[in-house]
Amino acid sequence: MGTRLAIAMLTASMLAPAWASPLQAQRRAVPVIVVPPLTAVAVNDLSFGVVTAGTPKAPTSLASDAGRFTISGQPSTPVTVSFTLPTVLTGAGNATIPITFGSSDGLFWHPYPGTFSTFSPSSASPQTLDATGSLVIGISGTVSPPTLTSTGLYTGTITLTVSY
Numbered sequence: 001m002g003t004r005l006a007i008a009m010l011t012a013s014m015l016a017p018a019w020a021s022p023l024q025a026q027r028r029a030v031p032v033i034v035v036p037p038l039t040a041v042a043v044n045d046l047s048f049g050v051v052t053a054g055t056p057k058a059p060t061s062l063a064s065d066a067g068r069f070t071i072s073g074q075p076s077t078p079v080t081v082s083f084t085l086p087t088v089l090t091g092a093g094n095a096t097i098p099i100t101f102g103s104s105d106g107l108f109w110h111p112y113p114g115t116f117s118t119f120s121p122s123s124a125s126p127q128t129l130d131a132t133g134s135l136v137i138g139i140s141g142t143v144s145p146p147t148l149t150s151t152g153l154y155t156g157t158i159t160l161t162v163s164y
Contacts, residue, residue, distance in 0.1 A: 035074040036133070038162050044068035046139055046158065051097075054147035059140055063113040066138040069160050075133040080163050081106075082124040083139060086156035097145040097154050107138030 046067035051057045059065030073079065083106070088096040104118035108127055119125040121139055129135050139158055 035077065035164065036072075038071060038073040038079065038164065040069050040071045040160055040162050042067070042160075043070050044138075046141060048143050051143055051145055053145045053149040053151075056142050056144040058142045062107060062116070062138065062140055066107055066140045067158055068112070068136065068138045071129070071135040071137060071162050073129050073133050073135075073162075073164070075129060075131050077129050077133075077164065078126060079129060079135065080124050080126055081135075081137055082161045083121045084159040084161070085121060085141075086158065089143065089154035089156040091150060091152045091154040093150070095150045095152070095154075097143055097149055099141050099143050099156060101139070101141045105140040107140060109136040109138065112136040 044064075044067060046059065047065045048057050048059060049065070071079070071081075083101075085101050086099055089099050090096050101121050103120040103122070106119040106121035106125060107116045108119060108125075109116045110130070116138070127135055127137070137160065139160075143154075145154075
């Protein structure tokens, strides 16, 4: 009987939960990199000038007529830019004219107003802030007022979203 008790005690001690044994606490570093917040400022509205009903029109000069945003943040850091784009511009009495954005209507100036690269404004686009933490993004498009479009001012909203 003494042998059975010894085996039972040995078995019970082997089945003791791991939490019953003390463990040493371990310390881990928690690295955090703080960067300045991104800012985006609209500096120029997308302008088509005077448009004739029945005739599609794009901006005459991309440097002066394209919509333009200046972005600031952490120098030499990748960002993603994306647009929310309207499909129509609205005028008096809720009259509308179509606006479209082609696959090369997104503009990335390096530097403004020098040369630029194009991208599709319908998709998120990876870009990189320059060595000073700046980026100039533009938007072009085409309006196509139908032949019987009412005269007047038509407007819409283009929203730029930028994230690290």
